[in-house]
Amino acid sequence: MSRIALVTGGSRGIGEAISKALKAEGYTVAATYAGNDEKAAAFTEATGIKTYKWNVADYAASKEGIAKVEEDLGPIDVVVANAGITRDAPFHKMTPEQWNDVIDTNLTGVFNTVHPIWPGMRERGFGRIIVISSINGQKGQFAQVNYAATKAGDLGIVKSLAQEGAAKGITANAICPGYIATEMVMAVPEKVREKIIGMIPAGRLGEPEEIARCVTFLASDDASFINGSTISANGAQFFA
Numbered sequence: 278m279s280r281i282a283l284v285t286g287g288s289r290g291i292g293e294a295i296s297k298a299l300k301a302e303g304y305t306v307a308a309t310y311a312g313n314d315e316k317a318a319a320f321t322e323a324t325g326i327k328t329y330k331w332n333v334a335d336y337a338a339s340k341e342g343i344a345k346v347e348e349d350l351g352p353i354d355v356v357v358a359n360a361g362i363t364r365d366a367p368f369h370k371m372t373p374e375q376w377n378d379v380i381d382t383n384l385t386g387v388f389n390t391v392h393p394i395w396p397g398m399r400e401r402g403f404g405r406i407i408v409i410s411s412i413n414g415q416k417g418q419f420a421q422v423n424y425a426a427t428k429a430g431d432l433g434i435v436k437s438l439a440q441e442g443a444a445k446g447i448t449a450n451a452i453c454p455g456y457i458a459t460e461m462v463m464a465v466p467e468k469v470r471e472k473i474i475g476m477i478p479a480g481r482l483g484e485p486e487e488i489a490r491c492v493t494f495l496a497s498d499d500a501s502f503i504n505g506s507t508i509s510a511n512g513a514q515f516f517a
């Protein structure tokens with residue numbers, strides 16, 4: 278029987294590549310999304326991967342959504358906490374709403390996603406937790422006090438979960454992508470994009486599939502002794 282994988286924000290961007298790569302490796306995949314029904318429907322049509330809509334910032338909705346996924350597909354073996362947002366502003370202009378939106382989605386959202394799945398993983402003696410953090414959680418970033426705080430917090434989550442889960446066959450690891458050619462990055466003016474690329478020694482943006490390959494490795498049995506680690510995938514832009 279194939280393993281079951283849940284990918285939050287798995288319907289587009291990096292998450293879409295992760296969902297597809299896990300499916301190609303033989304996992305039964307559930308991809309979640311927040312509100313873009315049109316994109317989610319097109320994704321399911323193209324890939325055959327089921328999508329589920331809930332807000333990762335809402336604990337009750339996450340718990341209910343996860344119960345529905347497990348009822349449909351079976352117990353979740355692999356969880357990829359990928360859903361994330363930005364609400365950028367220089368600190369002196371950052372509003373409490375911008376701070377709270379990002380904390381609720383990127384940090385509390387990881388708690389809300391993993392917490393309902395964790396007891397089942399402990400009982401079954403197997404689990405893979407993979408959190409998509411960011412280069413900006415490692416180095417900080419102008420106008421991203423909120424985002425950098427959450428992405429650094431995500432690293433604390435996996436290092437702690439790794440220690441709690443290791444004896445139960447559960448690993449927890451993070452991936453810190455650098456700048457990846459998703460819609461979000463491709464939407465910035467070409468001049469700004471060129472400036473970003475100028476900071477990347479590899480001389481290019483990363484591809485979503487390059488992050489997805491890190492995920493399929495960390496999810497595999499080959500990665501069972503890798504626990505509490507961070508994979509930096511950033512074209513040599515920054516060394517943690």
Ligand SMILES: NC(=O)c1ccc[n+]([C@@H]2O[C@H](COP(=O)([O-])OP(=O)(O)OC[C@H]3O[C@@H](n4cnc5c(N)ncnc54)[C@H](OP(=O)(O)O)[C@@H]3O)[C@@H](O)[C@H]2O)c1
Pocket residue numbers: 285286287288289290291292309310311312313314316331332333334359360361362382409410411412453454455456457458459460461462
């Ligand atoms: N792109 C980069 O260069 C880059 C670099 C480093 C790290 N990252 C991280 O990688 C992850 C994916 O980024 P991306 O660029 O692929 O993002 P994206 O293209 O904007 O896609 C985000 C996905 O997350 C979902 N989502 C957003 N808020 C949600 C919420 N509250 N509840 C449930 N789902 C939610 C979206 O659903 P809808 O489609 O319904 O909106 C969408 O499926 C994020 O955690 C991001 O911080 C990205």
